[in-house]
Amino acid sequence: MVSTFLILASVVLCAYFGVLALYRLLFHPLRKYPGPVLAAVTGWYEAYYSIIKGGEFISEIQRLHALHGPVVRVGPNTLHFSYSQAYHDIYTHGTTLVKEPGFYHGVVAHCPQASFGFCDPVEARDRRSLLLPLFSRRAAIALEYTIQKKIDQFLDTLKERYNSPSSSVSMTVAFRALTIDIITSYCFAESANTLDDPELRHPLLLNIQESLKTILFQRHFPFLTSFANNAPPKLVLWCIPAFKVFVDMKIRYERQVDKLISDPDTLLAVEHETVYHHLLEPKDKQQRPSRTSLVHEAFTLIGAGSDTVGNACTIGTFYALKYPSIRRKIMDEICQVWPDAGRPISYVTLENLPYLTAFIKETLRFSLGVVHPLPRVVGSATPEIGGLKLPAGTIVEMSSLLLHMNPEAFPDPHTFNPDRWLGQGNSKMVLDFAPFSKGPRICLGMNLAWCELYLIFGNIFRKLDLSLLVTEDTIETFGEDHLDYFVPHWKKDYRVFVQKVHDS
Ligand code: HEM
Numbered sequence: 001m002v003s004t005f006l007i008l009a010s011v012v013l014c015a016y017f018g019v020l021a022l023y024r025l026l027f028h029p030l031r032k033y034p035g036p037v038l039a040a041v042t043g044w045y046e047a048y049y050s051i052i053k054g055g056e057f058i059s060e061i062q063r064l065h066a067l068h069g070p071v072v073r074v075g076p077n078t079l080h081f082s083y084s085q086a087y088h089d090i091y092t093h094g095t096t097l098v099k100e101p102g103f104y105h106g107v108v109a110h111c112p113q114a115s116f117g118f119c120d121p122v123e124a125r126d127r128r129s130l131l132l133p134l135f136s137r138r139a140a141i142a143l144e145y146t147i148q149k150k151i152d153q154f155l156d157t158l159k160e161r162y163n164s165p166s167s168s169v170s171m172t173v174a175f176r177a178l179t180i181d182i183i184t185s186y187c188f189a190e191s192a193n194t195l196d197d198p199e200l201r202h203p204l205l206l207n208i209q210e211s212l213k214t215i216l217f218q219r220h221f222p223f224l225t226s227f228a229n230n231a232p233p234k235l236v237l238w239c240i241p242a243f244k245v246f247v248d249m250k251i252r253y254e255r256q257v258d259k260l261i262s263d264p265d266t267l268l269a270v271e272h273e274t275v276y277h278h279l280l281e282p283k284d285k286q287q288r289p290s291r292t293s294l295v296h297e298a299f300t301l302i303g304a305g306s307d308t309v310g311n312a313c314t315i316g317t318f319y320a321l322k323y324p325s326i327r328r329k330i331m332d333e334i335c336q337v338w339p340d341a342g343r344p345i346s347y348v349t350l351e352n353l354p355y356l357t358a359f360i361k362e363t364l365r366f367s368l369g370v371v372h373p374l375p376r377v378v379g380s381a382t383p384e385i386g387g388l389k390l391p392a393g394t395i396v397e398m399s400s401l402l403l404h405m406n407p408e409a410f411p412d413p414h415t416f417n418p419d420r421w422l423g424q425g426n427s428k429m430v431l432d433f434a435p436f437s438k439g440p441r442i443c444l445g446m447n448l449a450w451c452e453l454y455l456i457f458g459n460i461f462r463k464l465d466l467s468l469l470v471t472e473d474t475i476e477t478f479g480e481d482h483l484d485y486f487v488p489h490w491k492k493d494y495r496v497f498v499q500k501v502h503d504s
Pocket residue numbers: 115116117124128183300301302304305306308309312368369370374435436437440441442443444445446448449
């Protein structure tokens with residue numbers, strides 16, 4: 001009896017998937033677009049490259065464009081583009097397109113009810129308007145002392161612990177520690193203090209390192225993270241012990257939020273303005289987020305605001321050390337406006353330096369921010385995308401890698417060359433520079449990110465003489481080979497040590 005049922009169920013399932021596959025190949029509105037048959041039939045094509053091959057989806061996309069041309073069907077209902085007009089139609093002018101819920105609710109399955117995960121444009125706009133005051137340029141300038149304080153601790157750690165070839169440090173890890181401490185201090189006036197462990201082995205640091213690799217796993221299996229989010233902590237840890245740091249973090253932010261909700265006067269005692277001052281006391285009381293949403297927002301801000309900046313710092317520092325002429329130009333320019341390293345310098349002074357600015361732009365072009373294509377759903381009022389009229393419901397996307405490595409906008413794109421940003425440049429280059437994405441869902445934290453990058457690079461190059469530790473590992477290729485873990489993950493790492501300290 002049971003076996004007959006199983007056979008019947010299998011036949012029905014096979015028939016269903018067979019008919020679905022035939023429909024997608026022969027009758028689907030995207031059937032005329034080129035691409036692999038398997039990608040047209042199933043979304044597991046992407047999952048295979050992201051999970052089984054481990055972060056290879058972006059390489060596969062590049063291969064498919066080389067084979068099939070500028071528009072490729074990379075999923076049953078998804079088109080990926082490779083030309084900038086399409087990028088601007090999707091993101092810059094894309095007010096009629098929305099974030100694709102299937103993708104975003106997976107990627108941020110641990111914190112869907114927050115700024116990054118909101119797919120409804122009205123919800124996203126309302127949350128953005130609450131948070132923007134803390135992420136404006138003016139706010140970043142008012143709070144830059146919190147950033148400088150963490151940079152000072154970072155420099156002290158490097159000077160004291162990592163000052164010889166035998167005691168070198170991985171800059172990926174070091175910058176991640178710095179940027180986690182900055183974002184937690186800036187947003188909550190309560191730093192995670194990962195730099196307090198000079199060995200840079202704070203559990204949060206290690207956890208973020210590991211969890212980055214699972215973002216795309218989460219995208220395809222969101223129910224696992226939802227389980228971790230909603231089940232009692234003890235049960236989660238019993239089933240999946242690896243979720244310990246996640247559970248600890250969740251408990252920590254739930255406690256923080258509960259304390260603020262039960263005793264709003266706590267806000268009066270904190271050292272400076274925080275996200276909670278804006279989230280808990282909105283002008284329109286209707287907009288006050290729920291407890292869950294507040295916890296999700298905390299996760300979002302730490303996730304979005306740490307590794308992105310850390311990654312840019314890792315890339316920029318590597319190229320400045322690899323090419324001594326670049327470091328020399330940065331040093332010469334900074335020393336002009338900052339003759340005494342013992343005195344503080346402001347972000348506003350640093351941002352007026354043309355070479356440092358060019359260097360940071362080239363760093364952002366290379367470090368990419370988010371390398372995975374960011375999917376948007378075409379609406380009924382969406383005009384043409386890259387010259388194509390597409391049916392409502394189609395998912396469209398383009399990775400920033402294809403924009404930033406386009407030789408028409410950036411000649412010799414794989415060469416790290418800050419000079420390209422000096423002088424007139426070409427207008428296409430300026431238009432196609434989009435490390436923070438563009439349009440209505442542009443990065444919320446970009447003013448803060450610029451402020452951090454100027455202060456971090458300014459301080460590092462003015463105060464420390466760092467040396468690359470040449471190992472058997474071919475550091476030469478660092479920065480060229482990366483995997484797509486949503487954010488780029490560089491296949492190689494590099495280590496440095498402090499050769500000399502510039503006290504004056
Ligand atoms: C170099 C540093 C950074 C880069 C390259 C970067 C890049 C990006 C990109 C490409 C997006 C668009 C993602 C999408 O459409 O799905 C984004 C969104 C976002 N970023 Fe950043 N980011 C950086 C720093 C920060 C910082 C410091 C914060 C502060 C908390 C932050 C918070 C956010 C948030 C909340 C969003 C979601 C905005 C929305 O969907 O409306 N980012 N970022």
